[in-house]
Amino acid sequence: MKIVVFLDVRSEALCTAVASEAATVGDSVELVHCHNSVVQVLRRKNKQQETVNTFICLITEKGSLKDAGVVYALFRRRIAVLSLEEGSIASPSIPLLETISSLHVDLSGGLLQAQLLAVKAFFSFNATVSQVIVFEGGDGVGKATQTRLLVNRLVDEGHRVSSIEFPSERNRYGELLREVLSGKKGGIQDLDPKLFSLLFSMNRFAFLPELQYWMCRGTKIVLDRYYTANCGHQASKFPEEERAGFIGHLQLMEVSWLRLPPANLVLYLDLPPHAAFSAMKADPNRGSLDIHETAQRAYKENVRKTYLWCCENMSNWFHTNCCDCAGSRLSREETHNKVYEMIERQIIPIE
Known part of the structure; x- marks a missing residue:
């Protein structure tokens, strides 16, 4: 370097x-x-x-x-x-x-x-090895909470840690994304998934300097959504036989062309859509719901199905069921412990 x-x-x-x-x-x-x-x-x-x-x-x-x-x-x-x-x-x-x-x-x-x-x-770049750890899942599953809990745990263990929530409104594309997500540009079925995914890609690309800086400094980067979100949300809008090809193009675009650091660990938080929607409505800190959050159940089930395909067919994806055997939702602490047990051996230790 x-x-x-x-x-x-x-x-x-x-x-x-x-x-x-x-x-x-x-x-x-x-x-x-x-x-x-x-x-x-x-x-x-x-x-x-x-x-x-x-x-x-x-x-x-x-x-x-x-x-x-x-x-x-x-x-x-x-x-x-x-x-x-x-x-x-x-x-x-x-x-x-x-x-x-x-x-x-x-x-x-x-x-x-x-x-x-x-x-x-x-200039102490080599105290630890960088990794990109991503939380994915449908809306209302608790990605922000699990991101925060994992960040706190890694910091307590002595890792250098940074975090971003995507999409972010802190750059030039954030306001446009928020307008699109509000439904002002059309409903969820009216938006071309290729164009929509490109807008999300540009939002992430705006943070390339920060991501590159953290990577060269040996930072554990914990993200609430990443380019992997397009694999679930936008790929689900294609026929099943076309989804794998679209996902391949998404990775080519963001990792090879835009040079965003690849995701090392992807944690898919799986919660039934009806439970996630109830959680969103009950959240006093959440503002108005966007077009993905208010989408029909069939769309959300399709997104879930696509995410599960990613867990089964893509390397370093981990499926995390956020409910117990009886169907009751796990507490945020129980989910965090479950997540950590899954990836503990995958996290590169401090040198």
Whole structure:
């Protein structure tokens, strides 16, 4: 992997530390000094950097979210930023921004020592091995809850963990997706599944910088839905004999073309549609239901059937029945324990 570091740093000790630490994880390292304007340097180098197998970042000694260079790097160039300014605070809503505090560095040894330790932590890519773990299932089965419980458990075990819920409204495609899902563009049978799946793909593609950053940092990425959701929802709209081909095209599009990291473990939470719908109606935190959530039972059964086909025919898919033998729904803790027992040996341990 090639490492490209844009350096907005004056301290020779920090420059030396960056070069040294970057060399421990990169096959080659390029340091680009931003002595005048960070924005101008980033803009000038914008079209010259390869993104495949390349980690690009900005390390700034004084910059924060108040500075144009940091904002440009995060939101225009979409590259990781390490701010070494004392008191700079990271935000969960900006996962590409790291600070001394977000890297859990102690300031008791003085600012320079903390900055040196933060640089070391920033380039600590190999503490664990990255994996993408996905929760799938029909609406109302508890994907968000199980995502949160697994994230908390992995954090308690010492893993570096990040998470996203898809589709996300935090990018340019989110608002359009929400409009489509509200039914303003037609009912569920009126929407071309190929076009609909492409819209979801673009929503995920907008998070490629974050996903790539987490992957190279050895993060366990736990997702509430992923491209695997199209395998259940959109593929179910095709005749049975055409579904496998469509699923193959979905994976080609998102993994091979868009270069989204492949899902390593997919957990299908299986709950009868009538039980899931009752849970959605009883959820005080859920807003108005979308066209998938209010779809006819026949459609939801078809989605369930397609997901079950994926569990039987695709590698690393796990079927999780969310009911007991008597048909009663398991508690969220019981479901979590069941999930964890299924994948515990599949989770790559911390090195």
